[in-house]
Amino acid sequence: MQIEMKGIDKSFGTNQVLKDAGFVLGHGEVHALMGENGAGKSTLMKILTGVYTKDKGTVIVDGAEVNYKNPQEAEKAGIVFIHQELNVLFDLTVEENLFMGKEIKNRFGFCNQKAMRQKASEALGRLGVRIDPGEVMSNLSVGQQQMIEICKALMVDAKVIIMDEPTAALTQSETVVLFEVIQSLRKAGVSIVYISHRMEEIFELCDRISVLRDGTYVGTKHIPETNMNEIVKLMIGREIGERYPERDCKIGETVLKVSGLTKKGVFQDVEFEVKAGEVLGVSGLMGAGRTEIMQAIFGNLPYESGKIEINGKEVQIKSPIQAMRNGIGFITEDRKVEGLMLEESIEKNIALANLPIVSNNHVLDRKKERELVTKGIEELRIRCFGPSHECSNLSGGNQQKVVFAKWVYTDPKILILDEPTRGVDIGAKKEIYSIINDLAAKGVAIIMVSSELPEVLGMSDRVMVVREGLVRGIVYKEEANQENIMTLATGGTI
Structure with a gap:
């Protein structure tokens, strides 16, 4: 699936958050979308998936202009958004969260618990996650809940997956597993929009980087042709210097x-x-x-x-x-x-x-x-x-x-x-x-x-x-x- 967004404007009241923003996603690529907090990255993706309605601009998917009315419509078209804010129901089990609105029914119209339990176990195993599908979500850590959210997207036959800070709550070993899954999805022709502030991850994983600054598209760079300093300068309009400030503190008792x-x-x-x-x-x-x-x-x-x-x-x-x-x-x-x-x-x-x-x-x-x-x-x-x-x-x-x-x-x-x-x-x-x-x-x-x-x-x-x-x-x-x-x-x- 190929996506082009161009000339996108969006305001909330008098606050304009996107102005002439754009983004181009190729087939089977992992494309990083970067910018400071508040630059408009998530808003742009929410417009793509029908969470928000754009004020102006065009969204083209595989050569045809589209305007998804809601996330369910985007999902049916093959576009799934894994939000940074966890979309889980804490009082329900892992299994119930994974199949919410997508329950597997038997011929009598009742939920096929055995089939759902097996499919949930297979999906969790694909991510290397050892979690009982019957465990209540509130008993899981934030990182485990994040893995469940990723698992939801993998259970849908998605052509495009948007990942907003997917590793923010994951440890290094879990991030390695996620990267392996992303690589296999890429080989299968799935496109990934990867929103993250972790530079090391982006330069290891992605093919291209597009940058937004203050709601406006700044530019796109191929990973082999750029470096962290150049991307930071595009993001904030200036050099940032050393990432970790010098520490010269006197350690006491x-x-x-x-x-x-x-x-x-x-x-x-x-x-x-x-x-x-x-x-x-x-x-x-x-x-x-x-x-x-x-x-x-x-x-x-x-x-x-x-x-x-x-x-x-x-x-x-x-x-x-x-x-x-x-x-x-x-x-x-x-x-x-x-x-x-x-x-x-x-x-x-x-x-x-x-x-x-x-x-x-x-x-x-x-x-x-x-x-x-x-x-x-x-x-x-x-x-x-x-x-x-x-x-x-x-x-x-x-x-x-x-x-x-x-x-x-x-x-x-x-x-x-x-x-x-x-x-x-x-x-x-x-x-x-x-x-x-x-x-x-x-x-x-x-x-x-x-x-x-x-x-x-x-x-x-x-x-x-x-x-x-x-x-x-x-x-x-x-x-x-x-x-x-x-x-x-x-x-x-x-």
């Missing part, structure tokens, strides 16, 4: 010490410490227990035994409120579900985590609230129309900055970052790295969980590797490289 932390079947005998001004990276494969360990430290997951000490004093943390009172902040991996109230303003989101600062005798002080939020917008360079801007209308990178602002002003001693740059463009990533460095320079002890190995290696003073709920090793920056980290993550020794 131990702030957090964890000993023997255990929750049977999840993690066992976890021991590590983090010092003031240090960034401790945490790496490991999906399901290794990284997030669960951090949730336990933050009081969001009860543990059975072990000890947590802050500044040499043992503390009991049974809830997030107790964690916050002990100076611990937690930036969750899923900002849309757990990190933000999306339908509320920037002001409300930041103020809610900082009520003691913006209140007088338990009464909200609107002046203090506005001053704090304005300060957060300016210091973290949040691109918005002001404090009343609704968070759902911000780009992913700016949403993440709001989450940071919530915690930065609580003056944490310890800040846990779980996938802090997931779904964030390269320009916003560097700004977030600078925020992390500024916090470390102020003496904050930082724990950074990340599935992006280059990020872990570029930002950490030490790297703790977790495998199957066990700490397999802690590697100092001088010895940390992809080979050593992956060796420990897969059960080897260094």
Whole structure:
């Protein structure tokens, strides 16, 4: 299938998000669509698949002009969109999610559970995913839920698959499996639109890159004829310099010490410490227990035994409120579900985590609230129309900055970052790295969980590797490289 989009305009009220945008997809190619958060990538693809109606322009599929009225119509034509925002029903099983609206019926018109279970198992096996089709979706990690979404698309006889940040929640090993699936789809003549901020992936996987900037088509480059610096310049209109800012923080005394932390079947005998001004990276494969360990430290997951000490004093943390009172902040991996109230303003989101600062005798002080939020917008360079801007209308990178602002002003001693740059463009990533460095320079002890190995290696003073709920090793920056980290993550020794 070949697709050409040209002269596409789209506005939401007075906000024009696409202006003369375009895109050309060839038969059997993997084509990257890049741009900063808010550049219009997802909007352009939603117009293609009938989620949005264009204001102006033309969409041509295999030589004929089309205007799909809804995603179901696009899917019947062979175009499937795997959205960045997970489209799952959490109370239903994996199997029920995979076959929603596409149930296999027997001759009596009832669901053929056996046939659906077999087809679901085959599709999951194709992705190398070991998940029981009868498992309830709410029991799965974000990464596993993402694999289910990818699996849905593979079960349809698609000619074009649009993947919006497909590896944002996947580990390196799962990404390798996904790439193998994409390569097999390419050989079968399926075209892939690949939207991602991960440069390494795009240069490894894709044939061409098209770039949008501020809703306008900038250009298309063949992978062998370009490089990362040129693509970044097309995306943001300037050179970005080093991807990871220089760190020159003085590392102080131990702030957090964890000993023997255990929750049977999840993690066992976890021991590590983090010092003031240090960034401790945490790496490991999906399901290794990284997030669960951090949730336990933050009081969001009860543990059975072990000890947590802050500044040499043992503390009991049974809830997030107790964690916050002990100076611990937690930036969750899923900002849309757990990190933000999306339908509320920037002001409300930041103020809610900082009520003691913006209140007088338990009464909200609107002046203090506005001053704090304005300060957060300016210091973290949040691109918005002001404090009343609704968070759902911000780009992913700016949403993440709001989450940071919530915690930065609580003056944490310890800040846990779980996938802090997931779904964030390269320009916003560097700004977030600078925020992390500024916090470390102020003496904050930082724990950074990340599935992006280059990020872990570029930002950490030490790297703790977790495998199957066990700490397999802690590697100092001088010895940390992809080979050593992956060796420990897969059960080897260094």
